[in-house]
Every structure is written in structure tokens, then in C-alpha cells.
């Protein structure tokens with residue numbers, strides 16, 4: 001019989017995750033965090049993937065995603081290589097991006113990539129599936145398109161925040177800012193379609209409303225959502241507010257400057273409008289859309305969200321390489 005190759009688990013889009021997977025990842029991440037409490041626990045994690053190597057190929061700016069992936073690799077004992085600027089690689093000599101990425105697959109066991117090009121991660125994953133070394137690809141941000149691992153850590157943060165309030169089901173999440181080009185918005189909105197009676201309020205200037213493709217997908221999935229340009233009304237009824245910055249790196253000719261986004265800045269005086277139990281999130285980096293004075297409020301969860309990202313990525317690496325089986329989970 002012909003030997004059929006099994007494709008690895010690529011992480012390309014948040015639309016590939018279903019509810020059982022999301023619930024599993026939340027429990028796995030919680031369990032893995034407990035290993036952080038002792039030297040023995042951390043040494044155990046370091047042994048899990050000490051035989052694996054990762055390539056971090058990040059050709060768009062990144063602080064958190066890069067560092068949290070790199071640190072996650074270190075936590076499970078993986079060695080890492082990195083390219084953060086394609087002008088230092090043979091792409092500069094005219095090598096195609098496909099050939100460059102195929103080259104990485106000769107040396108490492110996984111490629112974690114951030115790129116300005118939507119769809120590139122999918123293309124590379126399909127190409128590698130046809131080769132003798134089909135290493136897994138993780139999409140760590142693909143232009144304005146998708147950011148599936150950010151969406152996973154956002155779900156983990158929401159889930160943890162609502163653990164005593166019945167979880168994410170039935171909650172209202174308000175997303176604020178540049179909803180048109182924010183990839184975190186696209187990926188998280190899609191994941192929220194996996195929950196029951198969850199509602200999204202999209203609050204943005206008219207110029208930055210969600211794209212038609214996302215709107216149609218959410219309608220087709222039956223997710224309840226509304227779009228508004230009244231931030232204050234939305235805040236009164238929300239369980240979580242997810243603030244994002246203007247994604248002006250995608251401007252063609254400085255058009256963001258012509259949009260008045262100031263009404264969509266979350267200010268300290270907004271806090272009194274919000275529920276006591278509400279949570280405030282931001283994928284970071286922030287500019288003036290999120291008041292520094294909010295940091296001291298117990299509802300601000302973005303610094304935790306950032307650290308949750310590292311643990312979610314540890315969990316994801318163990319899942320991709322099948323060593324999640326070596327983490328003893330509580331009964332689901």
C-alpha cells in the first residue's frame with residue numbers, strides 16, 4: 001500500500017478551532033501554569049520538547065508575540081532560530097518567499113511566522129504538506145487578515161475572567177477602534193461564534209467598521225452583533241471591552257489621520273459607566289486609545305492578557321507535538 005503522509009497540525013486561522021478544542025486549550029493552559037510554581041515543574045516542562053527546534057520568521061514588527069513565542073519555546077526546552085528582517089536573508093538575493101520558507105523547514109521542526117501578506121501562511125502550509133518534511137506552520141499574524149494565537153489567548157483571558165460567572169456564554173463583548181483592519185478583531189470575533197448567546201457590540205468610527213466579509217460570516221454563523229458609533233451606550237451593557245489601536249501601517253495615503261477616532265478612546269471617566277464585574281482588554285501595543293490611568297483599575301486585564309499569551313503558546317506547542325498527553329489534566 002502507498003505510504004500516505006499525515007499533515008501536521010498547522011495553526012492558520014481561528015476558523016479551524018471548535019468549542020471542544022477551545023475548552024481543552026483553556027484547561028491545558030491552566031494546568032501547564034501550575035508547573036510554573038516549582039523548580040521541578042519547570043524542569044519537567046523543559047524536558048518535554050528539548051529535542052525540537054523552531055524557526056521564528058517575523059517580517060512585521062512584533063514585541064509580545066515574538067517574545068512570548070520565543071519564551072514559550074524556551075519553557076518547553078526548544079531551541080530557536082530567528083529572522084526578523086527579510087533584507088538579511090536570501091530574499092534580498094531574489095529568492096522567493098516559498099523557497100526561503102522551504103529552506104527553514106530543512107533545519108527546524110516548526111515555523112512560527114508573522115508576515116504582512118494575507119494568505120501566505122496557508123500557501124506555505126500547503127506547499128510543505130507536499131514535501132518530505134511537512135513541518136507545522138503557526139500563523140503569528142498575517143497582515144490585516146488573521147491572528148489566531150492572539151484570539152486563543154484572548155479566549156483564555158475571557159474564560160478565566162468569567163470563571164465564576166458561567167464562562168463566555170451569554171456575555172456581551174464590546175470591540176472598539178479600527179475594526180476594519182484589526183486582525184485581532186477578526187480572529188476573536190470568529191472564535192466567539194463558538195459560544196452560546198454571546199453578543200458583540202462593534203463600536204467604531206464609520207470609516208473603521210468591520211469588513212463585509214466578516215459581517216457576512218458572523219451573520220451566517222448566527223452570532224448576535226450590533227454596530228454603533230456610540231461608545232458610552234455600549235460600555236454600560238458590556239461584560240468585556242476589547243480596545244484596539246488604529247492600524248495605520250496599512251494606510252495607502254495617510255487616510256487614518258482624516259478619521260476622528262478620539263470618541264473611541266477609553267478614558268478613566270468611562271470606568272464609572274461600566275459594570276463592576278467588567279473586564280478591559282487590549283492586544284497591545286497601545287497608544288492614546290487606552291488611558292494610562294486605567295491601568296490601576298482592577299478591571300484592567302491587559303497585562304495579564306499579555307502573560308496569558310505566553311502560557312497559551314506553551315500549551316499550543318505541546319498540543320502540536322502531541323506532548324500535551326504528558327500533562328495530567330483534571331477531568332473535563
Ligand code: NCD
Pocket residue numbers: 064065141147150183184244245283284285
Ligand atoms: C496586535 C497585532 O500585531 O495584530 N498585537 C499583538 O500581536 N499583540 C495588535 C496591534 O498591533 O495593534
